[in-house]
Amino acid sequence: MIQCLLSTVFRGRCGYPSDNKPFLRFSNHLESMKGIHILRSIMPKPFSENFLLRQLFDRESCTYTYLLADVKACEAILIDPVIELAERDANLVKDLGLNLKYAINTHMHADHITGTGKLKKLIPGCQSIISKAAGAKADIYVENKDEIKFGNFKLEVRSTPGHTNGCVSYVDHDQAVVFTGDTLLIRGCGRTDFQEGSPERLYNSVYQQIFSLPDHYTVYPAHDYKGFTASTVGEEKRYNPRLTKGKDEFTTIMNNLNLPYPKKIDESLPANKVCGLQDLPDHLKF
Numbered sequence: 001m002i003q004c005l006l007s008t009v010f011r012g013r014c015g016y017p018s019d020n021k022p023f024l025r026f027s028n029h030l031e032s033m034k035g036i037h038i039l040r041s042i043m044p045k046p047f048s049e050n051f052l053l054r055q056l057f058d059r060e061s062c063t064y065t066y067l068l069a070d071v072k073a074c075e076a077i078l079i080d081p082v083i084e085l086a087e088r089d090a091n092l093v094k095d096l097g098l099n100l101k102y103a104i105n106t107h108m109h110a111d112h113i114t115g116t117g118k119l120k121k122l123i124p125g126c127q128s129i130i131s132k133a134a135g136a137k138a139d140i141y142v143e144n145k146d147e148i149k150f151g152n153f154k155l156e157v158r159s160t161p162g163h164t165n166g167c168v169s170y171v172d173h174d175q176a177v178v179f180t181g182d183t184l185l186i187r188g189c190g191r192t193d194f195q196e197g198s199p200e201r202l203y204n205s206v207y208q209q210i211f212s213l214p215d216h217y218t219v220y221p222a223h224d225y226k227g228f229t230a231s232t233v234g235e236e237k238r239y240n241p242r243l244t245k246g247k248d249e250f251t252t253i254m255n256n257l258n259l260p261y262p263k264k265i266d267e268s269l270p271a272n273k274v275c276g277l278q279d280l281p282d283h284l285k286f
């Protein structure tokens with residue numbers, strides 16, 4: 001790369017006609033060097049042997065559900081399942097010959113009912129997990145720095161309040177991935193105008209718990225509304241239009257989003273308080 005740059009400078013200095021072509025070439029080189037530098041710093045690392053990650057999508061709520069597994073130990077977990085797609089997820093787990101150990105939430109969702117309650121019914125032995133601070137029912141409550149183990153692999157729990165009080169992100173350091181829930185979305189972030197949301201807390205959570213991870217860690221959010229599937233810590237640090245701002249400007253942006261409330265908030269919150277097991281609307285009763 002340095003050789004390329006030097007040869008451009010050299011050629012530019014001696015012999016090219018006096019138009020601006022060498023200088024254009026030189027600045028193109030600088031641009032592509034910037035690109036190469038960014039790409040190098042964010043290139044994902046290969047997963048460990050026997051580690052499986054499947055990203056699943058709900059077209060209705062634009063929610064991502066993640067299936068993670070140790071395929072040797074046949075142990076799996078699901079992050080942020082959606083009730084309407086619990087059968088899809090349970091069938092996938094069975095098709096792959098896996099045992100579902102945990103159905104986990106990143107937070108108490110406001111836009112859809114969690115699938116964790118239904119999955120517990122479909123796959124006996126599966127336990128539900130949510131953060132203690134979420135204020136919702138589950139079999140296991142986690143807090144900052146806890147570990148969730150499945151087979152040979154583990155997730156570190158990082159408390160990332162701001163979108164809601166009980167938001168957590170889950171980090172797998174061996175695979176260099178972070179599941180950010182609604183705390184950090186791709187080129188965006190979770191809204192902060194309900195469920196004890198706070199722009200200042202969200203900003204601190206992102207900077208302290210997510211942007212402190214190495215640049216190449218892949219970011220897997222709980223939603224995407226623009227067609228993205230994943231990002232990296234390095235990319236979001238550079239290009240996230242909200243979080244590249246200072247905290248005051250970020251707070252002003254978040255306090256002026258004026259988004260309509262999620263359509264299903266009134267049915268989702270009471271149901272999610274009890275892990276999607278009670279107070280279900282008629283069409284979702286099981």
Ligand SMILES: N[C@@H](CCC(=O)N[C@@H](CSS)C(=O)NCC(=O)O)C(=O)O
Nearest residue numbers: 110111182188189190191261262263264
């Ligand atoms: N239109 C959807 C709700 C969209 C929405 O509010 N999404 C949340 C995450 S789900 S709690 C959010 O934080 N969005 C951030 C943003 O900038 O859009 C519906 O009616 O369900």
Ligand SMILES: [Fe+2]
Nearest residue numbers: 109110182190
């Ligand atoms: Fe949310």
